Structures are given as C-alpha cells and as structure tokens.
Amino acid sequence: xxxxxxxxxxxxxxxxxxPLTTNQGxxxxxxxxxxxxxxxxSTLLEDFHLREKITHFDHERIPERVVHARGYGAHxxxxxxxxxxxxxxxxxxxxxxxxxxxxVRFSNVAGSKGSSDVxxxxxxxxxxxxxxxxxFDLVGNNIPVFYIQDAIKFPDLIHAVxxxxxxxxxxxxxxxxxxxxxxxxxxxxxHMLMWHLSDRAIPKNLRMMEGFxxxxxxxxxxxxxxxxxxxxxxPQLGVHSVTWDEAQKINGKDPDFHRRDLYEAxxxxxxxxxxxxxxxxxxxxQFDFDxxxxxxTKLWPEEQIPVEYLGELVLNxxxxxxxxxxxxxxxxxxxxxxxxxxxxxxxxxGRLFSYTDTQLSRLGGPNFHEIPINRPVxxxxxxxxxxxxxxxxxxxxxxxxxxxLANNQPAPVPEEQGGxxxxxxxxxxxxxxxxxxxxxxxxxxxxxFYESLADxxxxxxxxxxxxxxxxxxxxQIRKNxxxxxxxxxxxxxxxxxxxxxxxxxxxxxxxxxxxxPSLSQx
Ligand code: HEM
Numbered sequence: 001x002x003x004x005x006x007x008x009x010x011x012x013x014x015x016x017x018x019p020l021t022t023n024q025g026x027x028x029x030x031x032x033x034x035x036x037x038x039x040x041x042s043t044l045l046e047d048f049h050l051r052e053k054i055t056h057f058d059h060e061r062i063p064e065r066v067v068h069a070r071g072y073g074a075h076x077x078x079x080x081x082x083x084x085x086x087x088x089x090x091x092x093x094x095x096x097x098x099x100x101x102x103x104v105r106f107s108n109v110a111g112s113k114g115s116s117d118v119x120x121x122x123x124x125x126x127x128x129x130x131x132x133x134x135x136f137d138l139v140g141n142n143i144p145v146f147y148i149q150d151a152i153k154f155p156d157l158i159h160a161v162x163x164x165x166x167x168x169x170x171x172x173x174x175x176x177x178x179x180x181x182x183x184x185x186x187x188x189x190x191h192m193l194m195w196h197l198s199d200r201a202i203p204k205n206l207r208m209m210e211g212f213x214x215x216x217x218x219x220x221x222x223x224x225x226x227x228x229x230x231x232x233x234x235p236q237l238g239v240h241s242v243t244w245d246e247a248q249k250i251n252g253k254d255p256d257f258h259r260r261d262l263y264e265a266x267x268x269x270x271x272x273x274x275x276x277x278x279x280x281x282x283x284x285x286q287f288d289f290d291x292x293x294x295x296x297t298k299l300w301p302e303e304q305i306p307v308e309y310l311g312e313l314v315l316n317x318x319x320x321x322x323x324x325x326x327x328x329x330x331x332x333x334x335x336x337x338x339x340x341x342x343x344x345x346x347x348x349x350g351r352l353f354s355y356t357d358t359q360l361s362r363l364g365g366p367n368f369h370e371i372p373i374n375r376p377v378x379x380x381x382x383x384x385x386x387x388x389x390x391x392x393x394x395x396x397x398x399x400x401x402x403x404x405l406a407n408n409q410p411a412p413v414p415e416e417q418g419g420x421x422x423x424x425x426x427x428x429x430x431x432x433x434x435x436x437x438x439x440x441x442x443x444x445x446x447x448x449f450y451e452s453l454a455d456x457x458x459x460x461x462x463x464x465x466x467x468x469x470x471x472x473x474x475x476q477i478r479k480n481x482x483x484x485x486x487x488x489x490x491x492x493x494x495x496x497x498x499x500x501x502x503x504x505x506x507x508x509x510x511x512x513x514x515x516x517p518s519l520s521q522x
Contacts, residue, residue: 002077003377004101004130005317011372012320022052062327063362064113067158068124071107072206072259073326074266076315078102078129078276084310087227087280088219090339092131093310101130101377104315105329106206106258109141110161110173116251117258118242120201120464121173125211125233126331127313130377133418137335138231139355143200144212146296147189149439151350157182175471184480187442188297190488194449197464199241199457205261207272208240215333215348216293218341219280220423228286228293228343230300232277232307244464263318271316277307291445292438296347298445325373330359338415341423346435364388381410446488462492466499478502 001009019027028049035047043050065071078100084093092100107124108115123142128135147157160182161173170176174196183189195201203209211233219227242250250257265272279300281293291298319325332355333348342348359368365388368374383399398406413419453461465485472478482502486493490507497504 002075002099002101004103005075007375007377008320008325008372022049023056062364065107065362066358067109068107068126069113070111070115070117071105071124071326072262073103073105073319073322073329074262074315075317075319076102076104076271076313078127078311078313080311082308082310084219084278085221087221087229087278088339089222090131090136090219090337091133092129092136092337093339100132102313103128103130103325103329103373104313105326105331106209106262111171115171116255118202118247118250119172120196120244120247120468122196122201123203123206123209125209127211127233128329128331128335131337132378133337134378134380135335135374135376136337136340137331137333138211138213139331139333139351140211140213140231140233142203142209142211143192143195144210144214144230144299145192145195145445146214146347147183147192148186148347149188149295149297149435150346151348151354153186154347154350154354170471174468177472177474177477180469180472180481181474181477184477184484187484187487188439190442190484191297191446191449193484194446194461194488197461197468198449198453199243199460200239202241202244202247203258204240204242206258207262207265208235208237210234210239211274215296215345215351216343217348218283218343218423219278220339220341224423226283226341226423226425227280228283230279232279233274233313234277234307234309236273236275243460244467262315266315266318271314274313275309276311276313277309279305279307281305291441292436294343294345295439296345297439297442324371328363328368328371329373330355330363330368330371332356332359336420338418338420367391383410443487450489450492458492462495465492465496469496470500475502 020031021027031049034043034050036043045051078092080093080096080098080100083096084090088094092098105124105126107126108117108119108121109124110121111119124140125142126137126139128137148154160178163169163171164176164178173179183193211231213231216228216230219229221227254260262272279302281288281300286293289300289304293300334342334352334355336342342352360366363371366384367387367389369380370389370391383401385394385399396406396409398409401409401411403409415421450458450461465481469478469481472481478500479502482493482497482500483505485496486505486508490505494504496502
C-alpha cells in the first residue's frame with residue numbers, strides 16, 4: 001500500500017458493523033419509525049434522530065464543478081524511470097525507481113455531473129503527485145492545445161459551450177448556436193476546433209487517451225538554469241477512439257461506459273499505464289520557432305522537439321468512496337514543487353487564480369486542503385488558522401512569523417534546504433491590455449493537423465462538422481464557420497457548405513496568412 005493510501009486509511013471508518021448511533025454517539029434502539037403522538041398520530045418535533053438524519057441528508061450535495069463536473073478517478077503510482085536532474089531539481093524526478101503516490105481524475109468538460117460519458121468533448125486528465133516536497137498537480141487535458149490564448153476569455157468560452165441559459169439545452173458541447181458563434185468569432189479557437197471535431201474527442205475509453213499539460217511550464221535545475229517544458233502522458237495501450245455512430249449507440253445503452261470500463265479494468269488487475277514525458281527547450285531557445293511558446297493554442301511538433309520519457313504512471317486502485325475522494329479532490333495548476341515553475345502563458349496565469357477561488361465555494365471555505373484526499377503526504381505546517389470546518393488543533397499561542405515568544409513556530413526554509421524560491425525571471429515592458437503579434441498565426445497548425453489525418457479520419461472530421469454545425473440554427477453563424485474552415489482547408493469548407501446548403505467560398509491561395517480580426521467580417 002503506498003504512502004497516500006496508508007494516510008487515507010487513517011481517515012477511513014473502521015467500525016462499519018458497530019451499533020447505530022447518532023452523530024453524538026448515542027446508540028439508538030429504532031431506525032425504521034419516527035417518534036409519533038400515538039401509533040397513527042403526528043410526528044413529534046423532539047425526534048432528534050429523525051431531525052438529524054434528514055438534516056444531514058438535506059445537505060449531502062455540494063456544488064458540482066463549474067467545468068469538468070462529470071469525472072472519475074483512481075489511485076496509482078508514478079515511478080521515475082530516467083532521472084532528470086539536468087533539467088529539474090524536483091525530488092520525484094531525480095532518482096530512477098523512486099515511487100510517488102498519485103491520484104488521477106478524468107473528466108468531461110461541458111456536461112453536468114449526471115451527463116453521459118461518450119460524448120464529443122475534451123477530456124480532463126488531472127494528476128496529483130503526492131511528492132515528499134508537497135503536492136504537484138498536472139491539471140491537463142487529452143488534447144494538447146486550447147481554444148483561447150488569454151484567461152480573460154475563459155468565462156465567455158464556457159458560457160458559450162455550456163447549455164444555453166433559457167432552456168438548459170444541450171448537454172453536448174458543440175451542438176448549438178452559442179458554441180459555433182464563439183469559435184467563429186475567435187480565430188484562435190480554430191486549431192483546437194480541429195481536434196474537437198476529430199476522433200480524439202470521442203475516446204474509446206479513459207485508458208486509451210493521451211494527457212497533455214497544454215501550457216508551457218518551466219523546469220529549474222540545481223544550478224538555477226531555466227528550461228521551458230511541455231508535459232505529456234502517453235498510454236501504453238495506444239490512443240483509440242470510437243466512431244460517432246458507436247458513440248451514440250453506447251450513450252444510449254450505457255451512459256457510464258467510460259467509468260465502468262476504468263473501474264472494471266482496475267478491479268480485474270488490468271492496470272492502465274502511461275509513459276510520462278517532457279519536451280524541453282532551454283529558455284534561450286524560446287524564439288527559435290515560428291509560433292510563440294507562450295501560446296496555448298500551439299503544440300510543439302514532436303519531430304522538432306522529441307518527447308523524452310522520465311517515468312511511468314500506473315492506476316492500480318479504485319477509490320473506496322467516490323464522493324470523499326473523486327468529488328472532493330481539489331487540483332490546481334499552481335501546486336508546484338521546487339524545480340517546477342510557471343511561464344508567462346496568459347492562459348496559465350489566469351488559471352493560477354481560478355482554481356483555489358472556485359474551490360473556496362465548491363468545498364466550503366479555506367480548509368479544504370485538510371480533506372483527506374487533498375492532504376500532502378509530507379508534513380504541512382504554517383501560521384494559517386481557523387476558518388470553516390477547521391480540523392487541525394494548533395496548540396501554539398502565536399500564529400505569526402517572526403515572533404519571539406515561541407521556539408517551535410513554522411518558519412521559512414532556505415532554498416538550499418528545499419524551500420521554494422520563485423525563479424528570478426527578468427521582466428520588462430509597458431503595462432498594456434494587448435497581445436503580442438507572435439500570437440496571431442491562427443491557422444498553420446490547424447491546417448497541419450487536418451492534413452496529418454488519414455483519409456478516413458478526415459472524413460470523420462468532415463462528417464462531425466456537418467453533424468455539429470447542422471445543429472446551429474443561425475445562418476450567418478454557419479457561414480462564418482464555413483469561412484473559418486476555408487482558412488484551414490478548402491476541401492473541408494466545400495464539403496461542409498455543400499452538405500449544409502451554404503455558399504461555397506472561393507479557395508484562399510495563401511490561407512495561412514496572419515489574419516485579424518473577426519471572421520464574420522471576412
Ligand atoms: C477544472 C478554470 C483552462 C483543465 C477547472 C475548474 C475551474 C477551471 C474553475 C473547476 C475546478 C474545481 O471546481 O475544482 C479554468 C480556467 C481556465 C482553464 C479559468 C483558463 C483560463 C484549462 C485548461 C486545461 C484545464 C487549459 C487543460 C490544460 C482542467 C481540468 C479540470 C479543470 C482537467 C478538472 C480537474 C478535476 O478533475 O477536478 N478549470 N480552466 N483547464 N480544468 Fe480548467
């Protein structure tokens with residue numbers, strides 16, 4: 001049993017077959033009938049057992065995640081297979097054979113907690129590494145790029161993707177006007193849209209999906225040298241999808257298809273394994289590419305920057321209680337350890353704010369790090385106190401640093417002894433609300449992706465465009481989308497236009513020019 005599972009066991013109820021008591025420990029002699037004035041009479045307010053039982057039940061639900069509400073998780077282990085000290089001083093990556101407990105939660109992005117598994121959607125792939133230096137969270141997706149470049153657009157994106165407010169339809173991300181309006185107003189979404197319409201968005205199961213950190217992060221070694229990095233997870237079972245026809249049939253017969261598959265595979269000992277890899281460039285090489293490494297709508301071509309594998313992730317234990325573990329887990333891309341730091345990717349920078357903020361309301365106050373699944377396996381001590389649902393009893397009189405009263409108060413640790421020291425990045429420039437011109441190539445990688453597909457995959461993508469855009473009722477938006485597709489590939493735009501009875505745009509001779517602004521004016 002790994003260190004995290006041992007820790008969780010200390011929070012697991014042992015006496016499951018003990019006497020039935022109230023929450024105050026009072027043994028009860030009856031649990032089938034409420035207390036009444038006479039056998040056929042009215043129920044009495046003094047029935048504390050009835051009141052407690054119903055009150056607790058009334059408050060069993062917590063808000064679902066604002067995105068990624070439907071998810072499923074499992075425990076496992078990360079094993080370092082190649083030490084990476086030339087790039088990072090992170091302890092969990094510095095010794096071959098070192099094992100780190102992990103918890104992974106897979107998710108659908110758009111649908112509600114009770115929606116179906118096998119829908120066309122991006123999948124979340126979030127991993128918590130319980131390292132000896134604190135928790136490191138890799139909060140990624142199964143698609144290597146994102147719809148937007150700047151966090152300020154995230155609420156707009158999600159408002160467009162989620163069911164429309166007047167009728168809460170549809171659960172499906174892309175089958176409605178607001179989705180198509182948003183993506184066609186944002187050329188930066190085009191690359192991700194290609195992945196979204198491809199078979200990648202209908203994975204066969206969770207064990208056969210890739211994971212990507214998406215953003216550029218930073219690695220720092222013991223010599224304080226900085227590298228830019230993209231994180232990858234490659235399933236040893238390979239990447240597999242279903243066809244759209246299969247997806248629709250599966251959803252009808254078994255909305256829990258993905259979670260059932262993962263649960264059953266782990267129960268029968270068929271543990272899924274992913275290779276954990278990195279693409280690394282020295283910080284000085286960041287301008288050597290025809291895209292901006294800070295732009296989350298771009299991937300780093302693996303032919304140019306090969307993925308190097310540093311470890312293996314295996315999922316080998318199901319949870320004991322889905323609510324306590326999978327629902328209450330709180331991931332955050334800002335949970336890093338010494339040797340891992342951030343880049344200036346403007347999407348990542350906004351995420352660094354969003355996760356704790358949302359969890360404060362989802363998990364009821366500032367002490368959710370004390371919930372068993374979220375606790376680090378290393379000691380965690382500081383001068384934070386009180387708050388809703390505080391579990392820790394801090395005996396010290398003082399709760400501030402520095403102080404002259406206590407000799408065992410939590411105090412900062414020097415960098416040489418493992419204290420986190422933010423990378424001393426040089427900064428310059430004016431304070432502006434703009435984006436760099438290097439973010440303005442919206443189509444090159446979208447076209448590259450489309451052209452990289454086999455014929456049958458291209459056909460699936462074209463059919464997905466027709467199916468999903470066919471659900472969009474607004475004629476102008478449909479035309480805007482066809483214009484957008486024309487910037488990716490004329491054949492795609494032509495096919496969509498013909499099938500949907502729209503005008504076929506003429507071929508653009510140099511489609512990958514840097515264009516801006518909105519396509520609706522194109
Ligand atoms: C979940 C915000 C972009 C991956 C969430 C949640 C929020 C959020 C509020 C719910 C968290 C919770 O309730 O615990 C944002 C913002 C983004 C952004 C503001 C952009 C500015 C992304 C990107 C990725 C991503 C680019 C992938 C790289 C995830 C995943 C989850 C999640 C996997 C589910 C975590 C879980 O399983 O609990 N996001 N997100 N998000 N986000 Fe993001």
